[in-house]
Amino acid sequence: MHPAMKTFITEIEEIIKLEENESRLTEKVSERLKKIVMKQGIIPDIYKQPNPDKYTLYPVYIDPDNRFSIASAVWDVGQSTPIHDHGTWGVIGIIQGKEREIHYAIHPGQPPLKEFERNLQKGDVVVCCTSDQDLHEVHCASSEPCVGLHIYGGNIGEIERHIYDSETGKKTTVVTAWDKVPETT
Template structure:
């Protein structure tokens, strides 16, 4: 369970870009767009967000040596979308998995390798198309309509990578599946790695103007 206890980002982080992204994405979803419009317009908004760095608080970019981390940054009150930072330690990757909803992936730092999968005639999962690499500023989409089963991971074995994901649900509560290469499926619910949300409204205290000098 993620609490709503606000955590102020460190002084080095200006969370304003994330706040504006959430506001604009909420306005987009309020129009009840069809999935193609969500992907088209949402991808443009996410590209603007990941084109800049310095806004993600350090607590939500922290790797774990055991496995990749999935930090909730924002969940729409009506479960219409969620924003998550994925933090990849060196060499970490996911199993083959699905999402069951549309998703947008924007690369913030480092790199992410993605490989799509499809079932063969015997029901085994095989790579579908070439693997591709996301670099900072890149955005791609997934969904049951355009391709939903893939495996992703850190492109580097000696560095941390961070990507920002937006999903058409509160993704940490969605019942999904992982797919062993030999076939079949195993259900899972991912949850989140954090226990508190970032405070989107935090801002550094304004520096007071210098006191006027007294004149004789």
């Protein structure tokens, strides 16, 4: 593991231990992520490999007490997520490529309503979701795979979340399990 990633994990552990306010917590996590997101080799190249069939979520680090997790999220060219929530806070930093993120509001019995969209590029760090604003879809917006370093408030590979039908808004409960990290050759 990259030394800067080890330091980052220690810093996140301290932030979570000391900060109860989610807004301040995500702000502090964002500040720390900005310091490492552009570091060469912050994650091994195997965590940047796309899956040709779907976007991929690799576990970079899972806190032993499931207080937070760090994921490498990879979208190949043309791939996207369904409209979904997380059930927790999240901070993302783009390591490679470009990402288009579309945020939605949901009202019972209606299709999701687009609120805003933003384009993120290498080096950008943002709070992607909070406990009270947590509905979006993500697209690879570049001619190379998009790779993001995602920090979530819990083990995102085990948290019950929801996907939403884009036409009806119907909510389906899912768990987005971790993808297996490719083996090195």
